[in-house]
Amino acid sequence: MNGSDTFNTAEPGSTVGAQVGQMHNSQIYVVGPDEPPEREYEVGCHYLADGVPSKAREHLERARARGFEGPEVLFHQALALLSKRSYRDLTKEDKAVLANLSVRGVSVSRDGWRRGLGVVFTLLSCVDGSNGDTGAAVAELEALPATQRDLILRHLDLVLTGGMKQSVWHRVRENAKEARFSNDRVNRVWAYFEAEPAGPRTEHPKPYSISGRDFFGGLLLAAASLFPVAIMTGSALSQGSLTALLACLTMLVFGPVAGWHVASWHHRHRRRLALAHAYGYGRSPSPPPKGGFAEQVEREFDHYFAKYAPDPLTRNAWSERTKGVRRCLRDEVVRIYRETGVEADQVKWLIRFLVRDVRKRLRTGQPVEPEEIHRVDSALKLRCAVLCLFTAAATTAVVGIALQQAPVSTAGCLLFTVIAARFAVPLWLRIHSERRRFGEESQERKAVDAARKAEYERWRNKLGRLRPHEDEMEAWLSADKTLILEETLMSHRLVWHEIVAHAFLPTPKRPCRSAHVSKGPWRYSRYEIRVFLVTEEGVREATAVLDFSRSRWRTTSRKNYRFDAVSSVQVEIASTRRYTLNITLNNGPSESIVVSEAPNLDAVVDEESQSEAPDINLETAGFSHTLRVLEGIAAEGKPWFGRAVEPPSADPSDPPAAA
Structure with a gap:
């Protein structure tokens, strides 16, 4: 659907079509009122894997509140608190929850989930000022089973910094290379952006246009035409000659057959004209x-x-x-x-x-073509011509003989027959054609309907088989971001020891296709990925345009600026659907980045889902962490990164304020 707030963020001079998107119905984020707490935990894990940690925290907390405990639950709750956030982004309440999880996680049990939870807190001790042993923490991480280790590397991406990040970077990079084209990505991503197919429909035949009155009138006209013929036939037979008998038999036998062939020819001609009009x-x-x-x-x-x-x-x-x-x-x-x-x-x-x-x-x-579909073949034309010729000759003979026997009555009957036939013949040709048309179109509709239903089922099953799951889409995007980050580090000749903080800002690159599942984040076929690398000397920014469907990207710009070059950072909320980040430099123009804008689609979505959509989209993009880094640069510059900042208590669902 077109909307009044459609906008163009493509290059100058380009044209963007209607800004639309697709929504797929899904139950992966739905918890029924009577479902057990295990379902809350399952949905929380789905949200975490799909890049929406705040929603994951809500469901995991509810699962624990309803009595569903265990090391696996604690492990995922800790990851949900840390995912897409640096240690600076944690509030006092978050740290209190982590402390509670740390106490509950103490056990002699050494299963993979509890070991993983222990490694999470060991890593945190290396970044929270506790002066933990970085080497020992990384060694414990490497010793974990692959399931827990890969989850920690993915969700603690922004927590791990400096030398600790350098120690695990090879593992992160290799995981990204493996995930980039995993699960037949290139041949499946397109299916995510395909619309849910509308059910098959076929056009009903035009209603039968002959009314009862037309049919009754046709019977009267037929009787008016045939009764005088019967009188003339009787007059001819009264002569008693063999010629009269043969002429009458020929007329009575060949006449109806000729009429049928004429009606068939007329019917095909009529349908050809109708189809030509439709063409x-x-x-x-x-x-x-x-x-x-x-x-x-x-x-x-x-x-x-x-x-x-x-x-x-x-x-x-x-x-x-x-x-x-x-x-x-x-x-x-x-x-x-x-x-x-x-x-x-x-x-x-x-x-x-x-x-x-x-x-x-x-x-x-x-x-x-119409003349091909409803073609009157030569055989029909020949038969029709011969039959009409024999009928005309026989009729002429009958009329001649009848005129000899009863000239006055025969002349009157002939005149009456001609007048009645003038109206009866066209009417009966139309009645015959309409009956045949309706029957033929009804049969055609059955065949067409069956073919379309078969194609619909084939296409729907193909989409269901190929359409990626949300966790696959998020894993592929995360792999692309990691490899773009690797390329950015190499292009700037930086190593992790030199990185104080880093942030991503993925935004849709119009024109692109977009889709999401109900209550889930929007996904796009093209992204613009911005990478911010904060070093001791300033900020390195790189922008890459990502073709998500093919996992190809090209770097379009690189910027370097000092801490004091950033004048202000402001978030403009134009509507509940559109967030724009404005970055102003002292020595250059301001840059406006549309961070989140849901396509104009969700008229069918409930009001609660519409209100949550902007927050989900912002969180999936990692906007809160990026905004915090940029705000810190704009407000205090380099000193902000040189001290541990205890952020104030805040509701993570609140929209970011302007800096």
Whole structure:
């Protein structure tokens, strides 16, 4: 759907289409009122794996409050408190919770989860001023089972700094390289951004247009036409000659057969004219309204007819050849899906299927054009001509003989028959054609409906099989960010010993495709990843444009500035859906970065989900930590990083304030 607040963040001069997105229904974040605390824990783990630690904390705390305890729960709760945050970002309440988890985690048991929890607190002791043994902490981390070790490396990414980060960086980097293309990423990511397909529909046949009054009138006209014929036939037979008998038999036998062939010819001609009208032949169809459903459907048909052209060398001929059928299919799709709340993206599966069917029919020599589909073959024309000739000759003989026997009555009957037939024949041709049309279209609809249902099930099953899970999407994005960070470190010739703090700011790069699951964060097919590296001398910033679908990126800019160069950092909240970060330098223009903006889609989402969406999107982007680093630079500069800052108690769900 188009919205009034659609904006363009692409390069100057580029064009961005309607800002839309897809929402997939999912139960992975839903906890029913009667479900056990284990379900709260499961949903909390889902949120943590999917990059939303604040929601993970809520569910894990509720699971513990309802009596679900254990080292695995404590381990995941500790990770949820530390994920996407540095030690500076922790509030007093957070540290109190960690202290409580540390006490509860004391046990002689040495299972992997409790060992992992112990390593988490050993690592924290190395960054909280307790002067822990960094070497011993890293050794304990390396000795952990892979499951716990990889979770700690992922979620304590911003906690580990300096030499400790350098010690584990090779492991982090190798994990990212392994995860980057894992689970057949390149062949599956596209399915995440595909719309949920709209159910198959077929157009019902036009209603039978012959009323009871028409049928009754046809019977009267038929009787009025045939009764005089019967009188003339009787008059001819009264002569008693063999010629009269043969003429009457010929007329009575060949007449109905000739009438059937004429009716068949007329029916096919009538259907051909109707299909030609649907193809737009003989008229000038008006273009669909701009920006509407019809225009979007037409654009998709044009795209796929061009994409599925049988031979690139004959693309223009293919486009011209299929102009009529393309218009007819477009109009049908628009009619059956318009005013139903269905978006054009949801019927792309049907459009592709229809285009492939046209290509298949042309390749196999099946008819496509109206004169081909409803062609009157030469055999029918010949039979019709011969039968009509015999009927006309026999009728002429019968009328001639009857005129000899009863000239006055025969002349009157002939005149009455001609007048009645003038109205009876067209009416009965229409009645016959309508009955056949309705029957044929009903049969065609059954075949079309079955084919579309089969294609719908095939496409839906394919999407269900290929569509990545949320944890896969987050793991792939995390791997890309890690490797972009590695490239940034190498380009600036920095090692972790020189890094005081680092931060990421991933934002959507328009134009791009977007989608999310219900109650989950938005994902994008293209990102703009900003990396901030804080050293003792200043800030290094690098920006990379990431093609998430292919895991390819290119660095578009690098900036270096001193601490005192940052004049101000401000967050502008234009609406509940759009957050913009404004960074102003003393010696340069301000930079506006749209951090979070949900596409205009969620009319069907409940009010609570809409209110949570901005916070979830900001947290998935790691915005709070990045904002805190930039605010510290703008407010105090280098001294801010030289001392341990105890942040005030705050509700992490509150929107960030302007600095």
